[in-house]
Amino acid sequence: MIKPLNRSLETEIQKRIDEKTKPLGSLGQLEHLAKQIALIQGTLNPKLNMPSLILFAGDHGLVDEGISPYPQQVTVEMLKNFVAGGAAINCFARQHDLDLSLIDCGTKIAFSHPQVIPARQGPGTKNSLKGPAMTNEQLKSAVEHGRKLVLARKKVGSNVIGFGEMGIGNSSAAALITSRLCDVPLEACVGRGTGCDDRQLRQKSQVLRAVLENHSTAQSPLEVMQAFGGFEMATALGAILAAAEEGILILMDGFIMSAVGLAAVTLQPHVLEYMVFCHRSASPGHRIILETLGVEPVLDLSMRLGEGTGIAVAYPLLESAVCFLNSMASFKEAEVSRSL
Ligand SMILES: Cc1cc2ncn([C@H]3O[C@H](COP(=O)(O)O)[C@@H](O)[C@H]3O)c2cc1C
Numbered sequence: 001m002i003k004p005l006n007r008s009l010e011t012e013i014q015k016r017i018d019e020k021t022k023p024l025g026s027l028g029q030l031e032h033l034a035k036q037i038a039l040i041q042g043t044l045n046p047k048l049n050m051p052s053l054i055l056f057a058g059d060h061g062l063v064d065e066g067i068s069p070y071p072q073q074v075t076v077e078m079l080k081n082f083v084a085g086g087a088a089i090n091c092f093a094r095q096h097d098l099d100l101s102l103i104d105c106g107t108k109i110a111f112s113h114p115q116v117i118p119a120r121q122g123p124g125t126k127n128s129l130k131g132p133a134m135t136n137e138q139l140k141s142a143v144e145h146g147r148k149l150v151l152a153r154k155k156v157g158s159n160v161i162g163f164g165e166m167g168i169g170n171s172s173a174a175a176l177i178t179s180r181l182c183d184v185p186l187e188a189c190v191g192r193g194t195g196c197d198d199r200q201l202r203q204k205s206q207v208l209r210a211v212l213e214n215h216s217t218a219q220s221p222l223e224v225m226q227a228f229g230g231f232e233m234a235t236a237l238g239a240i241l242a243a244a245e246e247g248i249l250i251l252m253d254g255f256i257m258s259a260v261g262l263a264a265v266t267l268q269p270h271v272l273e274y275m276v277f278c279h280r281s282a283s284p285g286h287r288i289i290l291e292t293l294g295v296e297p298v299l300d301l302s303m304r305l306g307e308g309t310g311i312a313v314a315y316p317l318l319e320s321a322v323c324f325l326n327s328m329a330s331f332k333e334a335e336v337s338r339s340l
Protein backbone atom coordinates (compact mmCIF):
# COMPACT_ATOMS: atom_id res chain seq x y z
CA MET A 1 0.00 0.00 0.00
CA ILE A 2 1.42 3.33 -1.02
CA LYS A 3 0.71 6.11 1.45
CA PRO A 4 -0.49 9.57 0.47
CA LEU A 5 2.15 12.25 0.54
CA ASN A 6 2.61 13.74 4.01
CA ARG A 7 1.36 17.33 3.53
CA SER A 8 2.10 18.62 7.04
CA LEU A 9 4.84 20.95 5.73
CA GLU A 10 2.78 22.29 2.81
CA THR A 11 1.89 25.67 4.34
CA GLU A 12 5.48 26.25 5.46
CA ILE A 13 6.91 25.30 2.05
CA GLN A 14 4.45 27.58 0.28
CA LYS A 15 5.36 30.42 2.66
CA ARG A 16 9.05 29.89 1.92
CA ILE A 17 8.36 30.04 -1.84
CA ASP A 18 6.21 33.17 -1.44
CA GLU A 19 8.88 34.94 0.66
CA LYS A 20 11.44 34.79 -2.16
CA THR A 21 12.29 38.06 -3.92
CA LYS A 22 9.85 37.73 -6.82
CA PRO A 23 6.21 38.52 -7.55
CA LEU A 24 3.91 35.83 -6.14
CA GLY A 25 3.73 32.77 -8.36
CA SER A 26 6.10 34.21 -10.95
CA LEU A 27 8.28 31.11 -11.22
CA GLY A 28 5.21 29.27 -12.47
CA GLN A 29 5.57 25.54 -12.82
CA LEU A 30 9.00 25.62 -11.16
CA GLU A 31 7.18 26.58 -7.96
CA HIS A 32 4.89 23.55 -8.21
CA LEU A 33 7.88 21.30 -8.82
CA ALA A 34 9.81 22.77 -5.88
CA LYS A 35 6.82 22.24 -3.60
CA GLN A 36 6.24 18.67 -4.78
CA ILE A 37 9.91 17.73 -4.32
CA ALA A 38 10.03 19.36 -0.86
CA LEU A 39 6.86 17.48 0.16
CA ILE A 40 8.19 14.14 -1.09
CA GLN A 41 11.41 14.66 0.85
CA GLY A 42 9.60 16.14 3.87
CA THR A 43 11.94 19.12 4.12
CA LEU A 44 12.20 22.84 3.33
CA ASN A 45 15.67 22.14 1.88
CA PRO A 46 15.26 19.36 -0.69
CA LYS A 47 18.29 17.94 -2.48
CA LEU A 48 18.56 15.84 -5.63
CA ASN A 49 21.07 13.16 -4.71
CA MET A 50 22.67 10.70 -7.14
CA PRO A 51 20.08 11.14 -9.90
CA SER A 52 19.57 7.80 -11.65
CA LEU A 53 18.06 6.61 -14.88
CA ILE A 54 17.10 2.96 -15.14
CA LEU A 55 16.69 1.80 -18.72
CA PHE A 56 14.69 -1.41 -19.17
CA ALA A 57 15.08 -3.40 -22.41
CA GLY A 58 12.88 -6.23 -23.66
CA ASP A 59 11.43 -7.70 -26.85
CA HIS A 60 7.85 -8.18 -27.98
CA GLY A 61 6.59 -11.30 -29.77
CA LEU A 62 3.79 -9.26 -31.35
CA VAL A 63 6.40 -7.74 -33.71
CA ASP A 64 5.91 -10.93 -35.80
CA GLU A 65 2.56 -9.42 -36.89
CA GLY A 66 4.16 -6.41 -38.62
CA ILE A 67 3.34 -3.76 -35.99
CA SER A 68 6.72 -1.96 -36.11
CA PRO A 69 8.85 -0.77 -39.01
CA TYR A 70 11.94 -2.20 -37.24
CA PRO A 71 12.95 -5.82 -36.51
CA GLN A 72 13.23 -7.15 -32.95
CA GLN A 73 17.03 -7.40 -33.18
CA VAL A 74 17.22 -3.58 -32.96
CA THR A 75 16.43 -3.90 -29.24
CA VAL A 76 19.64 -5.79 -28.48
CA GLU A 77 21.60 -3.76 -31.01
CA MET A 78 20.52 -0.60 -29.17
CA LEU A 79 21.43 -2.23 -25.84
CA LYS A 80 24.96 -2.62 -27.26
CA ASN A 81 24.82 1.00 -28.39
CA PHE A 82 23.85 2.06 -24.83
CA VAL A 83 26.86 0.12 -23.50
CA ALA A 84 29.14 1.80 -26.04
CA GLY A 85 27.72 5.21 -25.06
CA GLY A 86 26.46 6.14 -28.52
CA ALA A 87 22.69 6.54 -28.08
CA ALA A 88 20.70 9.73 -27.47
CA ILE A 89 20.19 8.81 -23.82
CA ASN A 90 23.94 8.40 -23.35
CA CYS A 91 24.55 11.93 -24.67
CA PHE A 92 21.93 13.53 -22.43
CA ALA A 93 22.78 11.44 -19.36
CA ARG A 94 26.44 12.43 -19.70
CA GLN A 95 25.45 16.05 -20.23
CA HIS A 96 23.51 16.18 -16.96
CA ASP A 97 25.54 13.68 -14.93
CA LEU A 98 22.76 11.11 -14.60
CA ASP A 99 23.76 7.60 -13.60
CA LEU A 100 22.51 5.19 -16.27
CA SER A 101 21.71 1.56 -15.36
CA LEU A 102 21.01 -0.85 -18.22
CA ILE A 103 18.65 -3.75 -17.55
CA ASP A 104 18.11 -6.75 -19.83
CA CYS A 105 14.53 -7.76 -18.99
CA GLY A 106 14.42 -10.22 -21.90
CA THR A 107 15.71 -9.30 -25.34
CA LYS A 108 15.10 -11.88 -28.06
CA ILE A 109 18.83 -12.31 -28.54
CA ALA A 110 20.66 -12.51 -25.22
CA PHE A 111 23.62 -10.18 -24.68
CA SER A 112 25.68 -10.40 -21.53
CA HIS A 113 28.04 -7.64 -20.59
CA PRO A 114 29.40 -6.41 -17.24
CA GLN A 115 27.49 -3.13 -17.71
CA VAL A 116 24.14 -4.86 -18.32
CA ILE A 117 22.20 -6.05 -15.29
CA PRO A 118 20.48 -9.35 -16.12
CA ALA A 119 16.78 -9.57 -15.24
CA ARG A 120 15.64 -11.78 -18.10
CA GLN A 121 12.18 -13.31 -18.05
CA GLY A 122 12.72 -15.04 -21.39
CA PRO A 123 13.74 -14.35 -25.01
CA GLY A 124 11.07 -11.65 -25.46
CA THR A 125 7.37 -11.97 -24.75
CA LYS A 126 5.03 -14.30 -26.63
CA ASN A 127 2.91 -13.01 -29.51
CA SER A 128 -0.07 -11.44 -27.72
CA LEU A 129 -2.32 -12.00 -30.74
CA LYS A 130 -2.16 -15.72 -29.97
CA GLY A 131 -2.25 -15.72 -26.15
CA PRO A 132 -0.97 -13.85 -23.10
CA ALA A 133 2.35 -12.06 -23.67
CA MET A 134 3.72 -13.50 -20.43
CA THR A 135 2.87 -15.96 -17.70
CA ASN A 136 1.76 -14.84 -14.27
CA GLU A 137 5.09 -16.13 -12.89
CA GLN A 138 7.03 -13.98 -15.37
CA LEU A 139 4.93 -10.94 -14.45
CA LYS A 140 5.54 -11.44 -10.73
CA SER A 141 9.23 -12.09 -11.25
CA ALA A 142 9.62 -8.94 -13.41
CA VAL A 143 7.83 -6.78 -10.81
CA GLU A 144 10.09 -8.18 -8.10
CA HIS A 145 13.23 -7.49 -10.17
CA GLY A 146 12.06 -3.90 -10.67
CA ARG A 147 11.59 -3.48 -6.94
CA LYS A 148 15.09 -4.80 -6.18
CA LEU A 149 16.67 -2.50 -8.77
CA VAL A 150 15.12 0.55 -7.11
CA LEU A 151 16.16 -0.61 -3.64
CA ALA A 152 19.73 -1.00 -4.93
CA ARG A 153 19.72 2.59 -6.25
CA LYS A 154 18.30 3.82 -2.95
CA LYS A 155 21.07 2.01 -1.10
CA VAL A 156 23.74 3.95 -2.97
CA GLY A 157 21.99 7.22 -2.06
CA SER A 158 19.73 7.98 -5.00
CA ASN A 159 16.57 9.93 -4.10
CA VAL A 160 15.47 10.69 -7.66
CA ILE A 161 15.03 8.00 -10.31
CA GLY A 162 13.88 8.19 -13.92
CA PHE A 163 12.63 5.21 -15.90
CA GLY A 164 13.33 4.65 -19.59
CA GLU A 165 12.75 1.80 -22.03
CA MET A 166 13.94 0.14 -25.21
CA GLY A 167 11.81 -2.51 -26.88
CA ILE A 168 10.84 -2.69 -30.52
CA GLY A 169 7.04 -3.00 -30.67
CA ASN A 170 6.36 -1.47 -27.28
CA SER A 171 4.39 1.50 -28.64
CA SER A 172 1.78 -1.16 -29.54
CA ALA A 173 1.76 -2.52 -25.99
CA ALA A 174 1.42 1.04 -24.68
CA ALA A 175 -1.53 1.74 -27.02
CA LEU A 176 -3.33 -1.42 -25.87
CA ILE A 177 -2.77 -0.66 -22.18
CA THR A 178 -3.91 2.95 -22.61
CA SER A 179 -7.06 2.00 -24.51
CA ARG A 180 -8.08 -0.60 -21.93
CA LEU A 181 -7.18 1.29 -18.74
CA CYS A 182 -8.49 4.70 -19.91
CA ASP A 183 -11.49 3.09 -21.62
CA VAL A 184 -10.95 5.07 -24.82
CA PRO A 185 -11.19 3.73 -28.38
CA LEU A 186 -8.03 2.03 -29.58
CA GLU A 187 -7.83 4.29 -32.68
CA ALA A 188 -7.19 7.31 -30.44
CA CYS A 189 -4.24 5.54 -28.78
CA VAL A 190 -2.44 4.06 -31.78
CA GLY A 191 0.30 6.16 -33.35
CA ARG A 192 3.10 5.71 -35.85
CA GLY A 193 5.58 4.60 -33.15
CA THR A 194 9.09 4.66 -34.63
CA GLY A 195 7.64 5.88 -37.95
CA CYS A 196 4.99 3.63 -39.52
CA ASP A 197 3.91 4.76 -42.99
CA ASP A 198 0.17 4.79 -43.81
CA ARG A 199 0.10 1.13 -44.84
CA GLN A 200 2.03 0.03 -41.72
CA LEU A 201 -0.26 2.13 -39.53
CA ARG A 202 -3.34 0.38 -40.98
CA GLN A 203 -1.71 -3.01 -40.35
CA LYS A 204 -0.77 -1.99 -36.78
CA SER A 205 -4.32 -0.78 -36.02
CA GLN A 206 -5.89 -3.93 -37.46
CA VAL A 207 -3.60 -6.24 -35.46
CA LEU A 208 -4.08 -4.26 -32.24
CA ARG A 209 -7.88 -4.36 -32.61
CA ALA A 210 -7.70 -8.15 -32.80
CA VAL A 211 -5.34 -8.34 -29.79
CA LEU A 212 -7.69 -6.20 -27.71
CA GLU A 213 -10.67 -8.38 -28.67
CA ASN A 214 -8.77 -11.59 -27.91
CA HIS A 215 -8.03 -10.30 -24.41
CA SER A 216 -11.45 -8.86 -23.55
CA THR A 217 -11.29 -10.32 -20.05
CA ALA A 218 -8.00 -8.56 -19.21
CA GLN A 219 -9.20 -5.45 -17.36
CA SER A 220 -7.07 -4.82 -14.26
CA PRO A 221 -3.58 -3.28 -14.55
CA LEU A 222 -1.88 -6.61 -13.79
CA GLU A 223 -4.13 -8.50 -16.20
CA VAL A 224 -3.41 -6.08 -19.04
CA MET A 225 0.31 -6.18 -18.30
CA GLN A 226 0.28 -9.98 -18.50
CA ALA A 227 -1.95 -10.02 -21.59
CA PHE A 228 -0.10 -7.54 -23.79
CA GLY A 229 2.68 -5.81 -21.84
CA GLY A 230 6.42 -6.34 -22.21
CA PHE A 231 9.03 -7.64 -19.78
CA GLU A 232 10.65 -4.18 -19.75
CA MET A 233 7.26 -2.68 -18.90
CA ALA A 234 6.45 -5.19 -16.15
CA THR A 235 9.88 -4.64 -14.59
CA ALA A 236 9.36 -0.87 -14.76
CA LEU A 237 5.97 -1.33 -13.06
CA GLY A 238 7.63 -3.00 -10.07
CA ALA A 239 10.29 -0.29 -10.04
CA ILE A 240 7.78 2.58 -10.06
CA LEU A 241 5.70 1.06 -7.26
CA ALA A 242 8.81 0.48 -5.15
CA ALA A 243 10.07 4.02 -5.76
CA ALA A 244 6.79 5.52 -4.50
CA GLU A 245 6.85 3.19 -1.50
CA GLU A 246 10.37 4.40 -0.67
CA GLY A 247 9.46 8.10 -1.06
CA ILE A 248 11.73 8.51 -4.09
CA LEU A 249 10.98 11.22 -6.67
CA ILE A 250 9.85 9.39 -9.82
CA LEU A 251 10.68 10.91 -13.22
CA MET A 252 8.40 9.81 -16.04
CA ASP A 253 9.33 9.76 -19.73
CA GLY A 254 7.09 9.46 -22.81
CA PHE A 255 4.23 7.31 -24.03
CA ILE A 256 5.56 3.85 -23.19
CA MET A 257 6.75 4.55 -19.67
CA SER A 258 3.64 6.64 -19.00
CA ALA A 259 1.46 3.67 -19.97
CA VAL A 260 3.31 1.75 -17.25
CA GLY A 261 2.86 4.73 -14.92
CA LEU A 262 -0.86 4.66 -15.68
CA ALA A 263 -0.97 0.98 -14.65
CA ALA A 264 0.88 1.83 -11.42
CA VAL A 265 -1.48 4.72 -10.59
CA THR A 266 -4.54 2.59 -11.40
CA LEU A 267 -3.25 0.01 -8.93
CA GLN A 268 -2.13 2.51 -6.29
CA PRO A 269 -3.52 6.03 -6.84
CA HIS A 270 -1.07 7.76 -4.46
CA VAL A 271 1.87 6.83 -6.72
CA LEU A 272 0.89 9.86 -8.81
CA GLU A 273 1.95 12.23 -6.00
CA TYR A 274 5.56 11.02 -6.35
CA MET A 275 5.68 11.44 -10.14
CA VAL A 276 6.91 14.26 -12.34
CA PHE A 277 5.94 13.89 -16.01
CA CYS A 278 8.98 15.26 -17.79
CA HIS A 279 7.56 15.77 -21.27
CA ARG A 280 4.57 15.40 -23.57
CA SER A 281 5.50 13.05 -26.38
CA ALA A 282 4.25 13.46 -29.94
CA SER A 283 2.56 10.03 -29.62
CA PRO A 284 -1.23 10.62 -29.58
CA GLY A 285 -1.77 8.09 -26.79
CA HIS A 286 0.51 10.02 -24.47
CA ARG A 287 -1.82 13.02 -24.51
CA ILE A 288 -4.67 10.73 -23.43
CA ILE A 289 -2.68 9.39 -20.49
CA LEU A 290 -1.64 12.86 -19.31
CA GLU A 291 -5.22 14.12 -19.56
CA THR A 292 -6.62 11.06 -17.78
CA LEU A 293 -4.15 11.56 -14.94
CA GLY A 294 -4.74 15.34 -14.94
CA VAL A 295 -1.03 16.18 -15.08
CA GLU A 296 0.90 18.89 -16.91
CA PRO A 297 4.30 17.80 -18.23
CA VAL A 298 7.45 19.90 -17.82
CA LEU A 299 8.36 20.03 -21.53
CA ASP A 300 6.58 19.72 -24.85
CA LEU A 301 9.26 19.30 -27.51
CA SER A 302 7.46 16.90 -29.91
CA MET A 303 9.97 14.22 -28.93
CA ARG A 304 8.97 10.58 -29.50
CA LEU A 305 12.05 8.53 -28.80
CA GLY A 306 11.78 6.96 -25.37
CA GLU A 307 14.96 5.59 -23.69
CA GLY A 308 14.35 8.13 -20.91
CA THR A 309 15.42 11.04 -23.16
CA GLY A 310 12.50 13.26 -22.11
CA ILE A 311 13.60 12.85 -18.50
CA ALA A 312 17.24 13.65 -19.17
CA VAL A 313 16.52 16.86 -21.07
CA ALA A 314 14.03 18.05 -18.41
CA TYR A 315 16.37 17.28 -15.52
CA PRO A 316 18.11 20.69 -15.34
CA LEU A 317 14.70 22.31 -14.81
CA LEU A 318 14.18 20.13 -11.74
CA GLU A 319 17.57 21.29 -10.53
CA SER A 320 16.45 24.88 -11.07
CA ALA A 321 13.32 24.25 -8.99
CA VAL A 322 15.35 22.88 -6.08
CA CYS A 323 18.01 25.57 -6.52
CA PHE A 324 15.68 28.57 -6.19
CA LEU A 325 13.99 27.09 -3.13
CA ASN A 326 17.33 26.56 -1.40
CA SER A 327 19.34 29.59 -2.39
CA MET A 328 17.15 32.49 -3.48
CA ALA A 329 17.01 35.37 -0.98
CA SER A 330 13.82 36.31 0.82
CA PHE A 331 12.41 39.87 0.78
CA LYS A 332 13.65 40.27 4.36
CA GLU A 333 17.17 38.94 3.73
CA ALA A 334 17.65 41.09 0.64
CA GLU A 335 15.82 44.11 2.14
CA VAL A 336 13.49 44.36 -0.83
CA SER A 337 10.04 45.91 -0.27
CA ARG A 338 7.02 43.60 -0.52
CA SER A 339 3.82 44.44 -2.38
CA LEU A 340 1.42 46.88 -0.65
C1 LIG B 1 17.05 2.86 -33.64
C2 LIG B 1 15.96 3.01 -32.58
C3 LIG B 1 16.27 3.55 -31.33
C4 LIG B 1 15.26 3.71 -30.38
N1 LIG B 1 15.30 4.17 -29.14
C5 LIG B 1 14.09 4.13 -28.63
N2 LIG B 1 13.22 3.62 -29.51
C6 LIG B 1 11.79 3.54 -29.28
O1 LIG B 1 11.06 2.89 -30.31
C7 LIG B 1 10.50 1.64 -29.93
C8 LIG B 1 9.00 1.64 -29.99
O2 LIG B 1 8.50 1.92 -31.26
P1 LIG B 1 7.75 0.80 -32.13
O3 LIG B 1 6.60 0.33 -31.35
O4 LIG B 1 7.36 1.53 -33.39
O5 LIG B 1 8.74 -0.30 -32.42
C9 LIG B 1 10.98 1.41 -28.53
O6 LIG B 1 12.08 0.58 -28.57
C10 LIG B 1 11.31 2.79 -28.04
O7 LIG B 1 12.12 2.85 -26.96
C11 LIG B 1 13.94 3.35 -30.64
C12 LIG B 1 13.62 2.79 -31.89
C13 LIG B 1 14.62 2.62 -32.86
C14 LIG B 1 14.28 2.04 -34.19
Ligand SMILES: O=C(O)c1cccnc1
Nearest residue numbers: 193254255281304305306
Ligand atom coordinates in the same frame (compact mmCIF):
# COMPACT_ATOMS: atom_id res chain seq x y z
O1 LIG C 1 6.61 8.59 -26.67
C1 LIG C 1 7.49 7.75 -26.55
O2 LIG C 1 8.08 7.60 -25.48
C2 LIG C 1 7.84 6.88 -27.72
C3 LIG C 1 7.18 6.96 -28.91
C4 LIG C 1 7.52 6.14 -29.96
C5 LIG C 1 8.53 5.25 -29.82
N1 LIG C 1 9.19 5.18 -28.67
C6 LIG C 1 8.86 5.97 -27.63
